Amino acid sequence: MIVDANYKKENIPVRFLGNPLIEALPEIMEPIALLKLLALKPKHDLAASKRSPAHVRIYDVPCLKELYVPPPVAMEFCVSVDQMLLNSYGGRHPFSRDTQEWLHSPVELMRIQGAFSDTLQGMIFVIGGSGMGKTRLVRVCLSRYPQCIRHTSYNGREFNQMQVVSISVEVPSTGSFKTLMHRLFGALDDALGQPGKPDSYVVEHEDSSVDTMLLKFADAAKNHFLGLIHIDDLQRSLEVHSGKAIVKFIIQLASVLKCPVIFSATEEVTAMFEDIKKFESARRAIKEGSFYMHQAASADDPFFSRLFVEAMKWQWTDEPIAPSEPLKKLLFNMCVGITALFVFLHTQAQTRALMIGATALKLEHYVHVYRHGLRPLRRVLHAIRNGQSQQPKEIEEFLKAVSDPQPGG
Ligand SMILES: Nc1ncnc2c1ncn2[C@@H]1O[C@H](COP(=O)(O)OP(=O)(O)O)[C@@H](O)[C@H]1O
Numbered sequence: 001m002i003v004d005a006n007y008k009k010e011n012i013p014v015r016f017l018g019n020p021l022i023e024a025l026p027e028i029m030e031p032i033a034l035l036k037l038l039a040l041k042p043k044h045d046l047a048a049s050k051r052s053p054a055h056v057r058i059y060d061v062p063c064l065k066e067l068y069v070p071p072p073v074a075m076e077f078c079v080s081v082d083q084m085l086l087n088s089y090g091g092r093h094p095f096s097r098d099t100q101e102w103l104h105s106p107v108e109l110m111r112i113q114g115a116f117s118d119t120l121q122g123m124i125f126v127i128g129g130s131g132m133g134k135t136r137l138v139r140v141c142l143s144r145y146p147q148c149i150r151h152t153s154y155n156g157r158e159f160n161q162m163q164v165v166s167i168s169v170e171v172p173s174t175g176s177f178k179t180l181m182h183r184l185f186g187a188l189d190d191a192l193g194q195p196g197k198p199d200s201y202v203v204e205h206e207d208s209s210v211d212t213m214l215l216k217f218a219d220a221a222k223n224h225f226l227g228l229i230h231i232d233d234l235q236r237s238l239e240v241h242s243g244k245a246i247v248k249f250i251i252q253l254a255s256v257l258k259c260p261v262i263f264s265a266t267e268e269v270t271a272m273f274e275d276i277k278k279f280e281s282a283r284r285a286i287k288e289g290s291f292y293m294h295q296a297a298s299a300d301d302p303f304f305s306r307l308f309v310e311a312m313k314w315q316w317t318d319e320p321i322a323p324s325e326p327l328k329k330l331l332f333n334m335c336v337g338i339t340a341l342f343v344f345l346h347t348q349a350q351t352r353a354l355m356i357g358a359t360a361l362k363l364e365h366y367v368h369v370y371r372h373g374l375r376p377l378r379r380v381l382h383a384i385r386n387g388q389s390q391q392p393k394e395i396e397e398f399l400k401a402v403s404d405p406q407p408g409g
C-alpha cells in the first residue's frame, strides 16, 4: 500500500522532529491502544453469513485465518521494531550532508562482498517452532506501517521521494543467491506498486549477474530509504552448502544500506552463529534481542487459553459447540500447543460439519479432522506429547502444504 506522506509532530520523540522519514510514520501508540490494534478480528459479518445456506457458508470459514491473538511477546517485539526503525531513520536524515554524501557515493561491491563488517543498525531474531506464529507476528507488526510513503514536499521544500518502510522475503531453500536477489527486487517492486511492469526491477534484472543485481539493489534500496528488511525462515540456509555465505551476504548488505534486519527462524539457527567469529553482532542479537514464540506446555497456558476463547467465537454452524474446559484440553492434546495446528483443527472441523450437513459443530468433527487431516503428523505429534521431539521437519512440511498466503493484518 502506498500512502501520501502526512507529517505528524505529536507522539514522536523530539530528537526526531524535522526528519520527514520519521514524521511520516504512524504516531507512536500508548500500550493499551497498541495491544488493541494488534488483536485482529476477521473483517466478516458472521451473523449475515449464518443466514446463508451451509454449502455457501463453507467458503466463509477461512475468514478465521484473519483472527490474531497477540502472543505474550507481541508488545515488546513491536516496541523493539519501532525503536530500531526510528533509530535507523534518525541516522539517515534525508537533508543532512552525511546522508546526501552516502546517497551519492557509489555502492562498492568490495564493501558488500569484501571486508566483512557486521555493524548493523539493528538486528532482531524471532525464534520458534514451525507454526508457532513467527511470520504472522512480524507481518502484523509491520502492517502497522504503510509499506511505502510518497513524499512530494516537506515544509515548503520540494522533496520527491518514495520511502519504502519494509520488505519481507523468504530465504530460498535452494540457497541460490540469484533467487534471493530476485526475491529482494520482487519485494521492492511490490512495495513500490510496480510488480510485473516493464520498468520493474525484476523485469529489468531477469538476466543480470548476481554482482550486478547486488549493486543495483543496494542503490535502489538506499535511494528508497528502505527502513527494514525481514528475512523469513532463515533456518532454510542451514540446509544448503551456501547457507553461511547467504547469511553473511544479507548482514553485509543490510549494513551497507544502514538498514536493520528482522530474522525469523526455528531454534536450530542459533547454533549457526556460535562458532563463527564474524557473526559477533548476530550472536549478541540472539542473546539479547531474541523473541521466543514458546509452545504452550499445557491447555492452561494463558496464550493458548485466549486463542481458544477467541477462536470459539467464530463458528459458522447453526449451533455452535460450547467452549468448555474439556474441549480446550482435548484440542490442546490434539494440536500439542502448536498454534497453526489448532487453527487448522478449528477451521477444518467446521468445514467438515457444514459439508456433511450437520447443524451443530460437535467433538466428532474435530476427531475426524485429527484422524484424517492430521494423519501425516500422527507419529511426530505422539513424539512431541512424550517430550521426544522438539522441531520435527514434518510439521514445517505439512504446514507448507496446507497453508494459504498469510494475511498481513
Ligand atoms: N497469534 C495468533 N493468533 C491467531 N492465529 C495465529 C497466531 N499466530 C499464528 N497464527 C496462525 O497460525 C498459522 C501459522 O503461523 P505462522 O506465522 O505461519 O507460523 P511460523 O511462521 O512460526 O511457522 C497461520 O495460519 C497463522 O495465521
Ligand SMILES: [Mg+2]
Pocket (backbone or CB within 6 Å): 134, 135, 136, 232, 233
Ligand atoms: Mg513462517
